[in-house]
Amino acid sequence: MGKYIVTIAPPTPNGNLHLGHISGPFLAADIFNRIRRLKNDDVIFVCYSDDYQDYVVRKAMQQNMGRFELATHFANRIDATLKKTNIHLDWFLKAYQNDFYKDAIAFFYKMAAEKGVLASRDCEVPYSAEDNVYGYEAFARGTCNYCGEDSDPSQCEACANSPVMEKMGDLLSIFSQKKMGFETINREYLRLDHYKDYLKNHFKRNIVREELQQFVQEVISNGELDWYIDRPRAYGIDVEINGETKIIHTWFSGLAGYYAATKEYAHHIGNPGLHDEFWKSTDTRIVNFLGFDCSFSHAIVYPSLLSNAPGHTANWAPITNRFLKLEGGDFSTSRGHAIWVDDILEEVSSDALRYYLAIVSPEYQVENFEKQKFMEWLDHWFNPFIEQLGNYMEKHADEFTAINFSDASSSAAAYYRDTWNRYTESATFSIGKLAQLQQEFLQTLKSAMDAGQSGLGSLIQVYLVMGKPIHPELSEKLISLYNIKEPVLVNWLLTDSNVKVK
Numbered sequence: 001m002g003k004y005i006v007t008i009a010p011p012t013p014n015g016n017l018h019l020g021h022i023s024g025p026f027l028a029a030d031i032f033n034r035i036r037r038l039k040n041d042d043v044i045f046v047c048y049s050d051d052y053q054d055y056v057v058r059k060a061m062q063q064n065m066g067r068f069e070l071a072t073h074f075a076n077r078i079d080a081t082l083k084k085t086n087i088h089l090d091w092f093l094k095a096y097q098n099d100f101y102k103d104a105i106a107f108f109y110k111m112a113a114e115k116g117v118l119a120s121r122d123c124e125v126p127y128s129a130e131d132n133v134y135g136y137e138a139f140a141r142g143t144c145n146y147c148g149e150d151s152d153p154s155q156c157e158a159c160a161n162s163p164v165m166e167k168m169g170d171l172l173s174i175f176s177q178k179k180m181g182f183e184t185i186n187r188e189y190l191r192l193d194h195y196k197d198y199l200k201n202h203f204k205r206n207i208v209r210e211e212l213q214q215f216v217q218e219v220i221s222n223g224e225l226d227w228y229i230d231r232p233r234a235y236g237i238d239v240e241i242n243g244e245t246k247i248i249h250t251w252f253s254g255l256a257g258y259y260a261a262t263k264e265y266a267h268h269i270g271n272p273g274l275h276d277e278f279w280k281s282t283d284t285r286i287v288n289f290l291g292f293d294c295s296f297s298h299a300i301v302y303p304s305l306l307s308n309a310p311g312h313t314a315n316w317a318p319i320t321n322r323f324l325k326l327e328g329g330d331f332s333t334s335r336g337h338a339i340w341v342d343d344i345l346e347e348v349s350s351d352a353l354r355y356y357l358a359i360v361s362p363e364y365q366v367e368n369f370e371k372q373k374f375m376e377w378l379d380h381w382f383n384p385f386i387e388q389l390g391n392y393m394e395k396h397a398d399e400f401t402a403i404n405f406s407d408a409s410s411s412a413a414a415y416y417r418d419t420w421n422r423y424t425e426s427a428t429f430s431i432g433k434l435a436q437l438q439q440e441f442l443q444t445l446k447s448a449m450d451a452g453q454s455g456l457g458s459l460i461q462v463y464l465v466m467g468k469p470i471h472p473e474l475s476e477k478l479i480s481l482y483n484i485k486e487p488v489l490v491n492w493l494l495t496d497s498n499v500k501v502k
């Protein structure tokens with residue numbers, strides 16, 4: 001039995017979730033969490049709303065709303081949408097005025113200070129006198145000094161590096177589109193160069209996807225490693241540290257967000273000790289799901305910050321994904337080119353949406369969602385299969401009281417089991433591979449049912465249990481209806497492939 005903290009990079013509560021959001025870290029994390037629980041691992045599964053994010057401030061200004069009124073509204077909607085999609089977090093922390101969050105930020109700040117890796121200096125910050133905004137993040141765009149793509153000054157979506165403001169070309173203010181000037185401001189920064197060797201070794205032990213390995217190597221070798229953590233005169237989280245109020249930005253505070261979420265959850269369930277049981281156990285593995293553009297914070301900053309905290313687990317493994325496109329174009333909420341999760345769930349079941357999004361999940365590269373293809377898959381493949389499966393199970397109800405593989409089905413079952421085990425482990429985890437496997441399995445069952453075969457009961461039971469993390473409602477309904485002995489199947493799924501099924 002393993003111990004896991006599973007996290008999702010926090011959504012920005014300036015709008016609700018569209019398919020692009022769900023297809024990335026949200027669905028992958030939920031499936032991973034369900035698999036861990038199926039395999040009898042201990043898990044705390046958390047996320048939080050990034051209420052202090054600069055983009056929330058910008059949207060609030062544009063809509064003439066209060067910054068936190070907007071954040072609270074969308075944090076609640078996001079929470080509700082996740083539940084509708086059967087993405088069942090243990091805890092979704094609302095960051096606004098949350099003491100657990102502020103305390104955790106202060107904690108990681110103090111740990112870094114004690115380590116001697118914080119420093120301050122005067123630096124040039126973009127400022128638009130015309131619009132009266134500082135260009136720390138959401139209020140400015142320019143050219144990334146690392147990759148040359150268009151970026152905000154905080155986090156480049158194209159190369160995932162953290163641009164150096166003074167070196168960015170053509171910084172324009174978002175509102176007036178005019179060139180920004182600079183103001184000299186004293187800021188605090190984290191000396192990440194201190195962690196170069198630590199990170200090199202860390203990612204030898206905690207295996208992550210190839211492109212993230214490359215990113216980490218590139219940043220360690222060629223990146224600017226003094227990383228600013230505050231935003232004086234602008235927006236962030238006001239945290240009091242040693243009697244002094246500092247405006248810390250939300251990118252520094254991500255690790256604190258996860259830490260605070262498990263703490264608030266532990267208090268909520270009346271077991272405050274649970275937080276330390278997880279964070280202070282060297283057995284605990286922390287697996288983060290995030291878009292590739294959040295790699296700098298999650299793969300460079302957070303493992304470094306965590307290593308400062310004595311007695312805490314250091315097993316930190318980020319799992320990244322790329323973007324999903326919609327009908328060949330980028331999702332754009334401002335241009336209305338988006339499919340909202342709430343809307344599509346009026347038309348289709350959450351199972352169908354989860355299964356299909358897992359198939360087209362942009363794990364390693366950009367992928368494309370086409371509504372028509374989804375509807376065809378649903379009408380000609382998934383829905384007819386559910387009907388056929390239901391009929392078969394009704395007719396052969398006696399096949400579901402035990403598992404008993406015939407010689408013919410045992411090799412097929414072992415193949416599905418072994419492949420499933422390979423892609424459910426964190427180092428090789430892939431919802432795309434799991435969904436493909438489920439499709440292949442579905443085809444096997446469909447062909448056998450089409451041919452009028454019987455004796456498929458054991459294979460179907462394996463299909464339902466293996467597929468439960470992807471389509472929980474369908475699996476739960478049929479497992480319960482036919483009294484399928486799930487623990488027996490799970491034991492079998494976890495057995496070594498050389499063990500013969502009796």
Ligand SMILES: [Zn+2]
Binds near residue numbers: 148156159160
């Ligand atoms: Zn870049």
